Amino acid sequence: MADPRFFSRSGPFDLATVLERTGAKAPEGADTGRKFVDVAPLEAAKSDEIGFLDNKKYIGAFENSGAGACFVTGKLAERAPSGMIALITGQPYLAFARAARLYYPPSPPEPGVASGALIDETATVGEGSRIDPGAIVGAGVEVGARCHVSSGAVLCDRVKIGDDCHVGPGATLMCCLLGDRVWIDAGARIGTQGFGFAIGPTGAVRIPHTGRVVIGSDVEIGANSTVDRGTTGDTEIGDGAMIDNQVQVAHNAKVGRGVVLAGQVGLAGSARVGDFAMIGGKSGVSNHVKVGTGAKIGALSGVASDVEADGTYLGQPAVAIGDFWRQQAVIRRLAKRSKGE
Amino acid sequence: MADPRFFSRSGPFDLATVLERTGAKAPEGADTGRKFVDVAPLEAAKSDEIGFLDNKKYIGAFENSGAGACFVTGKLAERAPSGMIALITGQPYLAFARAARLYYPPSPPEPGVASGALIDETATVGEGSRIDPGAIVGAGVEVGARCHVSSGAVLCDRVKIGDDCHVGPGATLMCCLLGDRVWIDAGARIGTQGFGFAIGPTGAVRIPHTGRVVIGSDVEIGANSTVDRGTTGDTEIGDGAMIDNQVQVAHNAKVGRGVVLAGQVGLAGSARVGDFAMIGGKSGVSNHVKVGTGAKIGALSGVASDVEADGTYLGQPAVAIGDFWRQQAVIRRLAKRSKGE
Amino acid sequence: MADPRFFSRSGPFDLATVLERTGAKAPEGADTGRKFVDVAPLEAAKSDEIGFLDNKKYIGAFENSGAGACFVTGKLAERAPSGMIALITGQPYLAFARAARLYYPPSPPEPGVASGALIDETATVGEGSRIDPGAIVGAGVEVGARCHVSSGAVLCDRVKIGDDCHVGPGATLMCCLLGDRVWIDAGARIGTQGFGFAIGPTGAVRIPHTGRVVIGSDVEIGANSTVDRGTTGDTEIGDGAMIDNQVQVAHNAKVGRGVVLAGQVGLAGSARVGDFAMIGGKSGVSNHVKVGTGAKIGALSGVASDVEADGTYLGQPAVAIGDFWRQQAVIRRLAKRSKGE
DSSP states (O other): OOOTTTOOOOOOEEHHHHHHHHOOBOOTTOOTTOEEOEEOOTTTOOTTEEEEOOOGGGHHHHHTOOOSEEEEOHHHHTTOOTTOEEEEOSOHHHHHHHHHHHHSOOOOOOOEEOTTOEEOTTOEEOTTOEEOTTOEEOTTOEEOTTOEEOTTOEEOTTOEEOTTOEEOTTOEEOSEEEOSSOEEOTTOEEEEOOSOEEEETTEEEEOOOOOOEEEOSSOEEOTTOEEEOOSSSOEEEOTTOEEOTTOEEOTTOEEOTTOEEOTTOEEOTTOEEOTTOEEOTTOEEOTTOEEOTTOEEOTTOEEOSOBOTTOEEETTTTEEHHHHHHHHHHHHHHHHHHHHO | OOOTTTOOOOOOEEHHHHHHHHOOBOOTTOOTTOEEOEEOOTTTOOTTEEEEOOOGGGHHHHHTOOOSEEEEOHHHHTTOOTTOEEEEOSOHHHHHHHHHHHHSOOOOOOOEEOTTOEEOTTOEEOTTOEEOTTOEEOTTOEEOTTOEEOTTOEEOTTOEEOTTOEEOTTOEEOSEEEOSSOEEOTTOEEEEOOSOEEEETTEEEEOOOOOOEEEOSSOEEOTTOEEEOOSSSOEEEOTTOEEOTTOEEOTTOEEOTTOEEOTTOEEOTTOEEOTTOEEOTTOEEOTTOEEOTTOEEOTTOEEOSOBOTTOEEETTTTEEHHHHHHHHHHHHHHHHHHHHO | OOOTTTOOOOOOEEHHHHHHHHOOBOOTTOOTTOEEOEEOOTTTOOTTEEEEOOOGGGHHHHHTOOOSEEEEOHHHHTTOOTTOEEEEOSOHHHHHHHHHHHHSOOOOOOOEEOTTOEEOTTOEEOTTOEEOTTOEEOTTOEEOTTOEEOTTOEEOTTOEEOTTOEEOTTOEEOSEEEOSSOEEOTTOEEEEOOSOEEEETTEEEEOOOOOOEEEOSSOEEOTTOEEEOOSSSOEEEOTTOEEOTTOEEOTTOEEOTTOEEOTTOEEOTTOEEOTTOEEOTTOEEOTTOEEOTTOEEOTTOEEOSOBOTTOEEETTTTEEHHHHHHHHHHHHHHHHHHHHO
16 A cells, blocks of 8 residues: 555445446446545555456466455456456556545645745736645746646746646746646656757857747656757647656757657657657657657657658658568577677 | 747848848849838748748748848859848858847846845856856855856856856856856756766775866856866867756866867766867767867767767767768668568 | 865874775784774875775876875875875775765755745655745655755656655656655656657557556666556566666666666666666667676667677677777778779
């Protein structure tokens, strides 16, 4: 269970509540009044806790789990050990997420402005918002309702953020507009000037970057990530985009709706990532290159030219995943042969 | 145009002023009294705005642009649409940069020390400098004239920075000396201890890092980048070096004058990058390895041994760019053949 | 020598003291009363300074060094120039580290709570600890003895840190427990929520991350690195682990004792790195993948499946290092041949 030092848990909840909240189905005759106190991983779950099985690879843990109930597909449900109620759903991980949110519901911050917060008198802070000690809110800033601005966060002049936003400790916002329910994690830098200059006879001539960063709603940006503002025009992050830690989004990049960028990804200037595309950890996309809608890019890849919608790509430079593995197979075969020589 | 919420624009300026400032030439008979209000990208520019064409790839946008004037080379000038004045120059992007600085001139900060800044009484702050709320300036720190130290920035004891420097929000400086006109962006860490230890019988023995970081003038260091101080001796960043976001410069590295390091580059300990060399995004240079003067390293490359001046290198490990593409061609051909088998 | 602006030096010390502290042996008849004032690199060392030779590659610098003494293996000692005392040891770099700590001993911070530190009244701060101006210490936080919490650092509610810890400027700690003698460098983010969500019909459903980060003793975490807390269960960093700058450790990763992670490494969720393994700069380890005890991973590698204890691996995807170089040789040979065609 979660350490009560840091987290408080709701519940217990009876099975009927869990089923209603998650959309899963229990087998006929299951005791829907049975109480469950928490969600837990299969290896650790006890008889009053709920696990999930989302990957056949973990079927062993499932068969040996002490969990009292488990989200699982209909196909695998029959392999549940005795004592475990199989909670049948087409998407066990989604059901687990919903159950976890039942036990650990996101809660609005305790409203108030801490002493030790530095708020410019021309800033406006919406109802129910909390500003922590040591947070800094500049002139003309607009903070929506029920926002949480953490200690050490800096909202520079005239930044505007919607309702129910979270700005983590030490994060910085400038020249940007945020939608609702945006989570900016600790140390993220939004709206900094991009990397733009021309080379003149006596060195680099800095180009003023007078664009903005415009972020939709339901977006997450991870710890120590950076999103530069546009040169002219905007850097854009679409609704529902999920961005991990230490990701770099350069000036004028366009990140579509529901895009997933894993840790340490880098998008160069004016890169475009289509809606619902997913990019694996540490991969990069070059200047002006377009990743098609729904495309998947494996980890540690370099996308140096446009890739098509819905394809899967891997490698440096990235190629269609089948080609990547064929290349690997050829290289390995030749190397093996050379070893034999 | 730039959002007036965040940026204020100068002008309008007549064509004569634009020409004088940028060094471009208008065709004979052009109306040099014509007023222009802004710079803009070709696709968005209107008849009172100025664009640029720097890459033949965008000739279509040029021919269809509504821009009233456009920086362009003499060779392509004849393809300007009617209504557009071709502003002829050998370096259109440089001219554009200069024009952009005319409309959006860098301005010194509004002088003053905000209430809520924490400044040690033994620190000195030069004339015309601005210290924002929540900035922290330690004992014996010396800040030059017309500097801007942003909210949440920390200047540790005895750090010295020159004139006209900018320290972004949440950035940290320690054990370092900066020249003039240095821009340290949000969250950058300058002068932290390097990664140095010896392995003893009971674990790592930390080596005290008692060097400094010495940064020249006209340097930019991007958001959340890190520059460690030397073990003994200094980590050095030469005049005019441009360093993007999330770059790591390890202890005792030497970065030459006018070097360009793109986003997420990493230089290992004692790496040396010669004057005017350029390193593409996400590339790494190994310990004690030297990149020659003016060399160009492509993105996502690994420089594991010295590379020569003025060469262009790519790959992991990095090889001469011609060799890289030959290797790629061979692998692709073999993989294709294996597919056909 | 170290710039006295930033560092104060102890000593001078006589040779007997240096020998005693480092375990090195001087040749018979050496003057153990001779005074030495500092350690220095071979190229810069003077007659009252001590260098080290740890790599045959630098034998030239050794033979030409002006150092009055030098740590060196018995095998190479005879090549010492006249005037240099060879200090014989099996581990010259370790001896150097110990000598450097003699001249630049780590010292506990000057105790006290600065005015301008914001400390919740329910927090406890151990004897001899120092809290700098602008540091923020939340409710229920427990800080051990002789700790140093720097300016702009944020210790979120109920975080607990042991004795003799250092939290660098602008670093953030939440949902974590630290052992003793832990060094968290500037801008590091410990305990942020992991990258975890399920995709539902209307977009990502965030999974509450209710685990912790548990860090052992004698651990270093570099500037702007990030360590996410567990989903359920903990992200763990073992005793003596050394983690460089800009490293990403995702939720539920397990980093063993004495592990070394170089700059910009990324560990994906639930990755496991065995005790004393070493991972080179910019490398990544995939989700749930295990790096065996004592394994060595070269720089810029991608570990996509489990690798065995004590092996050395390189490449993307990482393979045994011998195989990597064989692959490279084959590719180069074929490319050369194609060039000749």
